Amino acid sequence: MMNADGNILQGKIVLVTGASRGIGRAIARAFVAAGASVILNYREREAEMGRVIDELKKRNKQVVAIRADISNSKDVVKMFGDIKKQFGRIDVLINNAGIRQDSLIVNTAEKDWDNILNVNLKGTFLCLKEAAKLMLASGGRIVNIVSVVGTHGNAGQAAYSASKAGIIGLTKSAAKELGPVGITVNAIAPGLIDTDMVADLTTEQRAKLIKNTPLGRAGTPDEIASAVVFLASDAASYINGQIVGIDGGMIM
Ligand code: NAP
Numbered sequence: 615m616m617n618a619d620g621n622i623l624q625g626k627i628v629l630v631t632g633a634s635r636g637i638g639r640a641i642a643r644a645f646v647a648a649g650a651s652v653i654l655n656y657r658e659r660e661a662e663m664g665r666v667i668d669e670l671k672k673r674n675k676q677v678v679a680i681r682a683d684i685s686n687s688k689d690v691v692k693m694f695g696d697i698k699k700q701f702g703r704i705d706v707l708i709n710n711a712g713i714r715q716d717s718l719i720v721n722t723a724e725k726d727w728d729n730i731l732n733v734n735l736k737g738t739f740l741c742l743k744e745a746a747k748l749m750l751a752s753g754g755r756i757v758n759i760v761s762v763v764g765t766h767g768n769a770g771q772a773a774y775s776a777s778k779a780g781i782i783g784l785t786k787s788a789a790k791e792l793g794p795v796g797i798t799v800n801a802i803a804p805g806l807i808d809t810d811m812v813a814d815l816t817t818e819q820r821a822k823l824i825k826n827t828p829l830g831r832a833g834t835p836d837e838i839a840s841a842v843v844f845l846a847s848d849a850a851s852y853i854n855g856q857i858v859g860i861d862g863g864m865i866m
Contacts, residue, residue, distance in 0.1 A: 621649025805861025
């Protein structure tokens with residue numbers, strides 16, 4: 615619904631996971647600007663989250679933060695219980711929270727594999743499952759943030775790539791299962807986006823990625839956020855089960 619101010623998501627209840635920093639924070643800001651009530655999930659960085667909430671509350675009083683580790687089912691069930699109590703429903707879920715930890719396959723410890731898969735893939739599933747239950751009555755939108763390496767792989771990122779490939783399979787299955795009840799499920803696959811997650815790349819690694827990007831630069835969190843808001847809006851009502859690349863042309 616669009617109101618007179620052009621707030622295309624006025625009245626919508628939106629949960630963004632991993633919203634304390636980076637892409638998640640930009641997505642939360644974009645939803646607030648579009649008129650939505652936004653629940654910002656974070657794992658541990660209280661101070662960062664507090665600053666984001668203070669900033670967003672100046673624009674919309676309906677902004678809250680909920681701490682939950684998305685890889686922990688008890689935390690996730692409690693988070694959605696709190697959302698139901700406070701807002702009564704949820705219209706949009708953005709599964710953004712994720713971690714990146716690189717290692718060659720021969721050096722990847724079982725505990726590191728489990729940790730990446732638990733946060734990125736299981737965490738996305740747990741949130742999608744609880745959101746779907748709340749959306750069954752009136753439909754909704756789910757957008758999962760994956761990565762170009764989920765479709766194309768990358769040496770040194772087997773666990774991370776596998777977790778993102780898993781989310782792509784989850785996205786397509788959920789789109790088929792939930793489409794009939796009015797819930798669309800799509801994914802966005804970013805290329806290199808300037809956030810804390812990639813701050814450890816060496817100058818050479820960064821230059822190589824940019825060399826493989828026809829636009830010749832890294833993307834910004836805002837360039838992901840605008841597409842996420844579009845996929846959650848009425849303008850995207852017939853888009854379902856798609857993986858949208860936002861990568862400056864890196865993968866095509
Ligand atoms: P980031 O700056 O490292 O931020 C990650 C966010 O996820 C933080 O808010 C963090 O919360 C949260 N988080 C991590 N583990 C969590 C957990 N177990 N439970 C709840 N929240 C958790 O990362 P980013 O670059 O914005 O990445 C966002 C998404 O985009 C990720 O899924 C990532 O894989 C994907 N992506 C990023 C790039 C890129 O180049 N940046 C490229 C492709 C895909 P705390 O602050 O509390 O730790």
